[in-house]
Amino acid sequence: DAGVTQSPTxxxxxxxxxxTLRCSPISGHKSVSWYQQVLGQGPQFIFQYYEKEERGRxxxxxxxxxxxxxxxxxELNVNALLLGDSALYLCASSSLIAGSSYEQYFGPGTRLTVx
Amino acid sequence: EDQVTQSPEALRLQEGESSSLNxxxxxxxxxxxxxxxxxxxxxxxxxxxxxxxxxxxxKERLKxxxxxxxxxxxxxxxxxxxxxxxxxxxxxxxxxxxxxFGAGTQVVVTP
Numbered sequence: 001d002a003g004v005t006q007s008p009t010x011x012x013x014x015x016x017x018x019x020t021l022r023c024s025p026i027s028g029h030k031s032v033s034w035y036q037q038v039l040g041q042g043p044q045f046i047f048q049y050y051e052k053e054e055r056g057r058x059x060x061x062x063x064x065x066x067x068x069x070x071x072x073x074x075e076l077n078v079n080a081l082l083l084g085d086s087a088l089y090l091c092a093s094s095s096l097i098a099g100s101s102y103e104q105y106f107g108p109g110t111r112l113t114v115x
Numbered sequence: 116e117d118q119v120t121q122s123p124e125a126l127r128l129q130e131g132e133s134s135s136l137n138x139x140x141x142x143x144x145x146x147x148x149x150x151x152x153x154x155x156x157x158x159x160x161x162x163x164x165x166x167x168x169x170x171x172x173x174k175e176r177l178k179x180x181x182x183x184x185x186x187x188x189x190x191x192x193x194x195x196x197x198x199x200x201x202x203x204x205x206x207x208x209x210x211x212x213x214x215x216f217g218a219g220t221q222v223v224v225t226p
Contacts, residue, residue: 004158033212042119042202042216043159056212090158094212102147102211106158 002027004093004107012113013081021076021110025093031055032074033104034066035090043090049074050096078112086114117142119205121217128224131192136220138203139185148186149214150179151202159202162188193224 005024013019025032031050035043048056049068063079072093078085088111092104118141128134140148147166151159163172165181172179176197178189188201200221204214 031212033214035214040218042204042218043214045213045215048212050212056210058213088156092214096211101164102206103149103161103164104214105161106151109156109158111156 004091004105006089006091006107006110008110009108010111010113012115014115015081015083017081018077018079019081019112021078021089021091021112022073023076023091023093023107024073025091026095026105029093029095029105030072031094031096032068032072033092033094034074034076035092036060037088037090037109039087046076081114083114086112088112117205117207117215119203119215119217121201121203121220123220124218125221126223128190128193128222130194130224130226133189133191133193135190136188136201136222137185138188138217140203140205141184142205142207142215144208146206146208146211148181149204149206150186150188151204153200153202153219155200162201190222193222195224195226198222198224 033048034046037043045058047066052068066076068074088109091107094104150162153159163179168183200219202219204216
């Protein structure tokens with residue numbers, strides 16, 4: 001079975017531009033969470049979506065937004081990019097079926113560089 | 116404020132030299148404690164979930180344990196391929212989609 005997939009792998013943008021990152025969860029998983037990982041730190045939670053609704057939001061500005069589609073894939077959008085947005089953006093999926101575990105499985109990430 | 120702290124920041128081991136990594140957590144209520152392995156430039160790879168104090172899980176040379184305040188990841192007789200950053204993360208009872216990560220322990224195993 002395919003794992004979590006993310007696209008693109010790498011991206012270079014200029015300050016002030018907008019970016020869209022994409023994620024496809026493991027087949028059968030209905031929950032997608034997004035994280036930002038700056039070099040040398042652990043991942044920081046941005047959003048969680050479950051059944052196409054936002055279920056959690058981390059401490060990130062309104063420039064960050066996301067959505068989940070009927071097929072459970074997800075997009076993360078970042079507007080007005082800043083140099084500090086340069087990071088590895090990770091998507092994680094989980095099944096969250098009642099009585100199951102809460103394990104999250106991560107994709108390979110999208111490396112965003114803002115110049 | 117919820118907090119997850121890992122120590123040491125870095126660990127250099129000789130092949131075969133066993134050691135332990137520490138993850139201490141201060142959270143309002145723990146739903147689960149997760150361990151991941153991350154190779155440079157890649158996404159974290161799931162290792163273990165622990166749900167209650169006293170629980171232990173093993174996988175090859177790795178063993179994770181949980182108490183009410185901390186978790187340990189024991190690496191027994193490590194090999195060079197165990198070199199990676201090991202991350203722990205807490206999920207609290209008021210959230211089932213958010214993992215709060217520590218900064219990680221970078222482990223290097225030399226032949």
